[in-house]
Amino acid sequence: MDIHVVAPLASPAERSAVDAVLDPEIGPPVSGWRGGARTTADGHAARGGHEARGRRDLLLPALHAVQERIGWISQPALGYICRRLTVPPAEAYGVATFYAMFATRERPPIVAHVCDDIACRLSGAEETCAELERTIGPAGTPAATADGTASTWLRSPCLGLCERAPAALFTVAGETPRAFEAAPVDAIGIAARLRGASRARGPEADVRAIVPQAGDPALRLLARVGRIDPTSLAAYRASGGYEGLARALEIGPVATIEEVTASRLLGRGGAAFPTGRKWAAVASQPAQPHYLVCNADESEPGTFKDRVLLEHDPFAVIEGMTIEAFATGASRGYLYLRAEYPLAATRVAAAIAAARSAGLLGPDVAGSGFAFDIELRRGAGAYICGEETALFESIEGGRGEPRNKPPFPVEVGLFGRPTAINNVETLVNVPLILRDGAAAFAAVGTEGSSGPKLFCLSGHVARPGVYEVPFGTTLRELLDIAGGAPGGRTIRVILLGGAAGTFIGPEALDTPLTFEGTRAIGAALGSGVVMVFDETDDLVGTLRRIAAFFRDESCGQCVPCRVGTVRQEELLARLAAGRPRGSTADEVGLLREIGQAMRDASICGLGQTASSAIESALRVGVVTV
Ligand SMILES: Cc1cc2nc3c(=O)[nH]c(=O)nc-3n(C[C@H](O)[C@H](O)[C@H](O)COP(=O)(O)O)c2cc1C
Ligand code: SF4
Ligand code: FES
Numbered sequence: 001m002d003i004h005v006v007a008p009l010a011s012p013a014e015r016s017a018v019d020a021v022l023d024p025e026i027g028p029p030v031s032g033w034r035g036g037a038r039t040t041a042d043g044h045a046a047r048g049g050h051e052a053r054g055r056r057d058l059l060l061p062a063l064h065a066v067q068e069r070i071g072w073i074s075q076p077a078l079g080y081i082c083r084r085l086t087v088p089p090a091e092a093y094g095v096a097t098f099y100a101m102f103a104t105r106e107r108p109p110i111v112a113h114v115c116d117d118i119a120c121r122l123s124g125a126e127e128t129c130a131e132l133e134r135t136i137g138p139a140g141t142p143a144a145t146a147d148g149t150a151s152t153w154l155r156s157p158c159l160g161l162c163e164r165a166p167a168a169l170f171t172v173a174g175e176t177p178r179a180f181e182a183a184p185v186d187a188i189g190i191a192a193r194l195r196g197a198s199r200a201r202g203p204e205a206d207v208r209a210i211v212p213q214a215g216d217p218a219l220r221l222l223a224r225v226g227r228i229d230p231t232s233l234a235a236y237r238a239s240g241g242y243e244g245l246a247r248a249l250e251i252g253p254v255a256t257i258e259e260v261t262a263s264r265l266l267g268r269g270g271a272a273f274p275t276g277r278k279w280a281a282v283a284s285q286p287a288q289p290h291y292l293v294c295n296a297d298e299s300e301p302g303t304f305k306d307r308v309l310l311e312h313d314p315f316a317v318i319e320g321m322t323i324e325a326f327a328t329g330a331s332r333g334y335l336y337l338r339a340e341y342p343l344a345a346t347r348v349a350a351a352i353a354a355a356r357s358a359g360l361l362g363p364d365v366a367g368s369g370f371a372f373d374i375e376l377r378r379g380a381g382a383y384i385c386g387e388e389t390a391l392f393e394s395i396e397g398g399r400g401e402p403r404n405k406p407p408f409p410v411e412v413g414l415f416g417r418p419t420a421i422n423n424v425e426t427l428v429n430v431p432l433i434l435r436d437g438a439a440a441f442a443a444v445g446t447e448g449s450s451g452p453k454l455f456c457l458s459g460h461v462a463r464p465g466v467y468e469v470p471f472g473t474t475l476r477e478l479l480d481i482a483g484g485a486p487g488g489r490t491i492r493v494i495l496l497g498g499a500a501g502t503f504i505g506p507e508a509l510d511t512p513l514t515f516e517g518t519r520a521i522g523a524a525l526g527s528g529v530v531m532v533f534d535e536t537d538d539l540v541g542t543l544r545r546i547a548a549f550f551r552d553e554s555c556g557q558c559v560p561c562r563v564g565t566v567r568q569e570e571l572l573a574r575l576a577a578g579r580p581r582g583s584t585a586d587e588v589g590l591l592r593e594i595g596q597a598m599r600d601a602s603i604c605g606l607g608q609t610a611s612s613a614i615e616s617a618l619r620v621g622v623v624t625v
Contacts, residue, residue, distance in 0.1 A: 010080035017069035018077070021061050022084050026052050035083035053086040057415075059095060059397035064339075064378060067102050071109030071173035078104070087397075098399040098555075100156075100381030101171075101339050108142045108150035109173035112190050113340075116155045117301045117549065118499065118542055119162035119458040119531060123184065126541075128166055129155060131187035136194070146196040153190065157383065157549055158301035159183075159340050162458035162531075163210055163465045169340055170194075179342035204343075210308055212463045212482070220444075220452050221428055222468045225312040230347055233354045236315040242360065244431030248323045249368045256327040257283060260430065262438035264450040269295055269386075269423030270500075270526050270605075272515045275430075278420055281410035282328040285418035292325045292333035293395075293414060293421040296348075297379055297386035299338055300498035301549060302529035305454040306424035308466045310337070310344035313428065314351035318374065320427030322355075322365060323434060325372040328420045333374045336391050339381055349376055383553040387604050388413075388421045390555065401555045402604035425454055425528075445471030449514035453525075459495075459532040462486045469513070476509040478530065489534040493622040497526025499546045500609035502616040523616075539622060543614050544572050550610040561607030564598040568611060588618060 010018070015035075019028070032038030034052065059081065066077045073096055082089045096102045114132065116125045129139070132153050136143050142150045159181065161167035167183035168190050180201035182189060207214045207226035214226035228235040236242070248256040261276025282290055294317060298306040310317060321333050335352075337345055352374050355361045363371045377395050379385045385394045389403035392414045413419025429451055433441045442450040449471035455478060458464045462483025469478055475494065485491050493503050502523035504511070511517050518525050533539060547569035556562040571591055574580055580587045595611030602608050 008076045010074070010076040011070075013069055014066055014074065014077040015080055017065040018062050018081055018084060021065045022058060025058055026055050026084075029084060033083065034086075035080050052084065056085060056087060056397035057395055059085060059087060059092065060099075060377070060380060060394065063096055063099075063102055064380065067380075068171075068173055068177035069175070071111070072103035072105065072107040074106075085397075095397065095399055098382065099379070100552075102380050107140075108152045110145060110149060110151035110194060111171050112151070112153040112194055113156035113159065113169040113171065114139075114153055114190060115157070115159045115161070115165070115167045115169075116545070117158035117162075118495070118545055119158070119302055120166040121542065121545060122459050122531075122533070122537060123165040124186075125166045128185075128187045128190070132190060135187065135191055143194060145194065149196070151194040151196075153194065156340075157552070158299065158303075160298055160304040160307045160338070162302055162304055162456065164205060165458065165464075169342075181342070201343075207312070210465050211312075211467075212465045213467060219468050220432055221309070221425070221454055222313075222466065224316070225308065230312045230314055231350055231354075233315060233351070233358055233360075236313075240435060241315055241431070242319055242366075244434035245319050245323055245326075245360075245366065247434045248326055249366060249370070253283065253327045253329065256323065256434065259438045260327070260433055263429075263433045263441040264447075265426065265429055265433060265441070266449065266515060267423055268425035268429075268453070268528070270300070270497075270524075272525075275422065275426055278410060278422070279324065279328050281408075282330075282418045282420040285411060287411075287418055289332065289417055290328055290330040291414040291417055291419040292321060292328060292330040293388075293391065293419060294321050294333065294335040294374075294424060294427055295386060295388065295391060295421055296335055296337040296341075296344070296424050297383075297391060298341075298424070298527070299379075299383040299386050300500060300527045300529065301546075302456055302458055302495065302498045302531045303527040304456050304458075305466050305528055307341050307344055309424050309428050309454075310341065311347050314344075314347045315355065316428045316431060317348070317424055318351055318355050318361070320422075320430040321374060322361065322372055323430050324420055324422065324427065326365070326370055330420065331371045331373070333372065334377050334395055334414070335374055336377050336379060336385070336395060338379045338385075345376065345378065352376060382555075383549075384555045384604075384606055387606065390604070391421070392419070399555070401557050402606075404603055446512070446514050446516070448516040453513065453528065455513070455528045455530050457482045457530050457532070460485055460489060460491075460534040460537070461530075461532045471514045472512045472517075474510050474512055475530070478513060479509070479532070485532065485534055489536070491532055492535045492537065493533045493539070493617070493620065495529065495531040495533070495613065496523045498529040498531075499549050499613060500605070501526045501529060501613055503613060503620055503622060504616070505620045505622060539617065540572070540576050543617055544569065544576060546613050547572050550606065554606060554610070558602045558604075558607055560597045560601040561610065564594045564602075564607070565610050568594050568614065572614070591615065591618070 029036030032042040161183040164183035265275040266272040385400040390400040394400045551565040
């Protein structure tokens with residue numbers, strides 16, 4: 001007996017959104033089984049489908065296409081994607097529901113994603129959300145706009161705009177979908193944009209509000225920010241761009257890796273792994289092909305340095321990737337960008353296209369005979385996808401669930417092949433190393449932490465933004481460059497490294513900002529977050545927000561992390577309400593036990609660091625509960 005599942009068909013708009021992504025890659029549907037019109041030739045059994053099944057990596061782009069066209073992903077639309085890619089519907093549903101920016105229940109096409117994360121809280125995000133609740137209704141309530149289109153607002157974790165907090169991201173679904181940010185913004189501004197008063201992107205923020213040092217001739221990583229047109233390849237080349245690649249092509253892959261190793265460059269994505277060693281490991285793998293990934297997922301609350309590089313110096317990221325591909329023997333690279341960065345996506349896509357038309361990407365890079373190209377892939381709202389193996393799963397069309405290691409990505413990475421993955425800032429250092437030489441690079445900074453470093457300053461500091469200083473600069477010196485605490489207030493505590501980082505007190509202000517210096521005081525540089533809190537800030541509320549962040553973002557694979565992040569949040573709520581279970585000391589002991597269990601038995605860094613900021617706040621005594 002044939003079983004026919006009768007379900008409503010995907011609408012023409014849903015189908016055309018999916019087709020626009022899939023047809024150029026796998027061709028139009030060849031039978032009714034694959035989503036085309038049914039004919040008698042289709043028969044009673046599905047045959048073939050292997051090619052489409054081999055392109056499971058197109059699942060996220062197809063989901064994005066429907067989300068952006070309609071504003072949510074209906075069951076028929078999901079079913080259509082499944083037929084076209086030969087993906088079991090249960091699996092596709094599991095993927096669609098994993099990512100916060102995909103909606104699988106009907107939702108208005110215009111959405112304001114209002115950041116309520118730690119830096120925005122310091123600038124009144126909770127008050128903004130309360131005002132929106134009062135004027136529009138609870139988060140998710142549909143509201144009518146001037147032209148009759150429905151809109152709504154939702155709370156969001158950090159949008160990577162902390163230097164201009166409080167921030168919101170607007171997504172507008174339709175035939176020409178748009179996304180744009182507004183920062184700083186208040187409830188009136190959000191409501192006005194939702195009503196349709198101003199749905200277009202406003203003027204771009206003044207670069208000085210993002211990089212207060214812009215224009216300083218001593219800058220290296222930020223040298224081009226605010227000085228050259230980031231959309232112009234000619235301007236990039238005139239400012240020394242592509243000299244690093246020219247040198248790499250001249251000296252060859254082995255010497256290129258030697259140069260990067262001699263520079264002592266350590267990865268800037270948080271783990272501080274030696275970049276040269278990673279490249280050498282990939283280059284030596286016999287398995288082919290080799291892949292390259294640029295990690296631009298930047299979702300650690302308080303981090304926005306990679307966004308600034310991608311928006312203001314996109315060619316430097318592409319040049320860094322091209323050098324890395326040449327050195328490690330990769331002919332294909334993926335730049336995985338968080339979905340919350342629409343301007344960066346536009347700039348990077350344009351830069352890739354410009355480099356390709358100039359012959360700096362493609363089958364014969366710069367006439368050298370070496371082939372390399374880059375594909376831009378977008379995340380969909382999942383912090384865990386910054387973890388390298390979760391990121392591979394996401395590109396491959398799965399839930400962003402980290403893999404057990406070993407094997408490490410250098411052996412078994414993207415699509416099961418040797419893969420070199422590096423952070424955006426790491427890659428922007430690479431052209432400098434090749435152009436100026438390893439010795440010049442290593443002369444900056446310290447023995448253990450060479451080169452310049454970007455820091456993301458936010459919270460109660462006079463001039464928030466991205467700052468570049470040599471490694472070894474003390475925290476006090478960095479804060480002085482940023483103008484210190486505003487209006488004569490006193491610094492009470494600093495969060496180093498983001499939600500996964502550590503709180504330190506003012507007594508640690510003379511700590512040199514290096515990997516080794518922060519390690520010595522039991523902290524970590526992480527992704528370069530320096531968030532400043534003064535005596536007026538609600539630190540217990542901040543800790544509860546951090547706990548809620550990890551509870552939301554845990555992928556749920558490991559029990560200690562899945563349960564521990566929930567228990568940690570509940571415990572903080574009890575303490576904040578003054579209703580400890582047993583004594584406060586019992587609760588603090590339990591918190592430490594939960595943290596230890598997560599550190600010992602979680603398979604990835606999320607679970608291993610989910611309690612570190614909270615435990616450190618108790619340790620330095622700035623939060624007494
Ligand atoms: C939960 C979690 C989130 C992460 N997020 C990022 C991220 O957003 N960007 C990044 O470059 N690295 C992130 N990492 C680190 C990556 O796993 C990886 O170490 C890094 O991309 C390697 O590049 P690097 O050697 O250039 O630092 C994250 C790690 C964990 C455990
Ligand atoms: S530690 Fe947490 S986030 Fe990492 S794999 Fe386990 S459950 Fe997922
Ligand atoms: S943009 Fe709101 S905390 Fe970063």
